[in-house]
Amino acid sequence: MTFEPIEVSLDEGCIDAFIRRYHFNDNEKAEIIRIYRKIAPRVHAIFHHIIEEDEEGKKSALVVASLGRAIDEFQNNLLEKGNIQEAYIVDCLGLDLLSLAYEKIDEKLHESTGLYAGGYQFAGSDGFSLESIPEAMKKLGQKKIRYNDAFVLVPKKSVVFRTQLFENQQEKHSKCSSCSAEKCVYRTSEYAGATRVLKDNAAVKIDLSKEKRENMGNVDNEPKGLIHLYTGDGKGKTTASIGLAIRAAGAGKKVVFTQFMKGRKTSELNSFDKIPNIKVIRSEKNLGWFKKDSEESIAAFTNEHNRILTEIEKLISGGECDVLIMDESTYPYNYGIIDKARFEALITNKPVSMEIVLTGRNAPDFFVEHANYITEMKKIRHPYDGGIEARLGIEY
Template identity: 65%
Template structure:
């Protein structure tokens, strides 16, 4: 038993048709494209099929296909954020990618059998009752796509169907497992209704008091720990601002942050080189850059749309005196009650220590740099 990979994607030129098909407004286009760019790199589309003879001696294919867990995970994040509209967009993007998958499945079945797929009979239809799913899934003999007690396939962007195979190519057939109408105007209302309880539950959940973390010490892992906490928080639907001081060159975590929802990066775009503590020009350059970063952070925090604020390497501008300390103190000491703050950097000042609720001191016991091994892409940066 093997799964076949499917390469499904949407051409950005087709989004106008997508908007019409799913009854969006033209002003939704930028958000649709943005959400597509975030979720698509995580899509893992696959299908598996078997071919059997029917009672009349003809051939019938039974197919199970999935886009993977990306849509489930991303939709859950958006629902927790009470962004039902965004979650619905992602749902529709999944349906559209499934339609692309169907096209490829038809082609691959023809390549493997020399026959052409006819109309799809989906699990849950009159001809394919839900109660038959366990027996059919057992016959397929795969474990990547499952079903729950309600016979819902998991991951949710998965389908199970049968299709009769023909010697000649058939006319275009319906490709919507929902209701045989891809542009069903009821789908958005059904989606919103199915998530209203989840939304109400999210609104009713009291927010916890935010705490302050400090990762300091001579050992490796301070920024790495902050990155890990940020990813975990984003996965829980929290809005994260990940700010970096003293850094300008690209580091690998930035590539990961680009495809993760809920993480906003604030840092200097250009590489300023090494800081020279005895050079007035360098002092002025870094001070200006760090205060500009602080301005952006403060503006973001004031909007109330920050659950976790990371101040990566913040101890360095503090210790070198190349940041407005009074404003930084105010940001930390008078933070919004529910906002979490993560501080990183060596030689943490007493101010950071006194305000931290968590303090982790990284101790260097052994480091490959001492043996002449330089920092490695994807490991140190």
């Protein structure tokens, strides 16, 4: 059994489409290209397949493919250094390269069989359960690509699937074809007792004791404000916080909606302007892409974020905040471009009745430990993967 190499690469046109697909800005293109040039020489895409035939004589290919360990190693190295945004770019680049691999596999299958692939059935979909991965791997007879107890493939940028083979060329399958994998680990998050997996390399313990649950109720007959955390790599974190802000304002609550890392104006700000009891605090200027190696960038972002903290503290001390939303707050905390001591004090010493909402990817332990609600948005499908660009009033 041997793996066949697959040539996958991104040209400038692919990078332009990549920027649209994953919500990056055009001024981030140079940074994305720099990262891509670092990982590209290390990516060695491979695939292996066997041909299966059912009782009716219909043929299909059982395929396993991978980009190798380089993506995982590069991403883990960035995460260890706290370079979360660069690690995210690496992850997105890996997804695009894997998508290109599918097209190359179609071509290779046609070369070897004379038949055409007609759509992919991925592990976790109807007819190809996650639990059948061990059997599929045994049939494939390979040991380079493994799987863990949750049937997640290792290396991560690997995939196993079946594709039916036809004598005539079929309409190309969609990269985001309909998926009914309700038990897929990428759709549902794993719980083990009170352990919640929010990050690849760290399981964060959440206190679900009786005392903790009781403390989520009232204290001295005063309604207790709770802490919400929206995290994960899927769309909807900011959107959820906006919805909560509008609901709270509709109930007559004084809402303070703060945004970190963001300078460019988005459509929700126009709506907030029309709601008198929502006050928006955000960067007064667009600082562009945060550069962790630039002292000037670090200083600019830190000063701006600490200014936002000061405004929040003044509003709270003046009794002008019933609901505090800190959108994208995980990033300045993880990057260390905010006064962490003041930020943590704001959370731990908040007024009893004040509600707090935190959003952002890669929620740090402090956020998880103090949150009463934790919602993890997981990307299963996104229209940008099909080339649909960000739309005014929907995405921004």
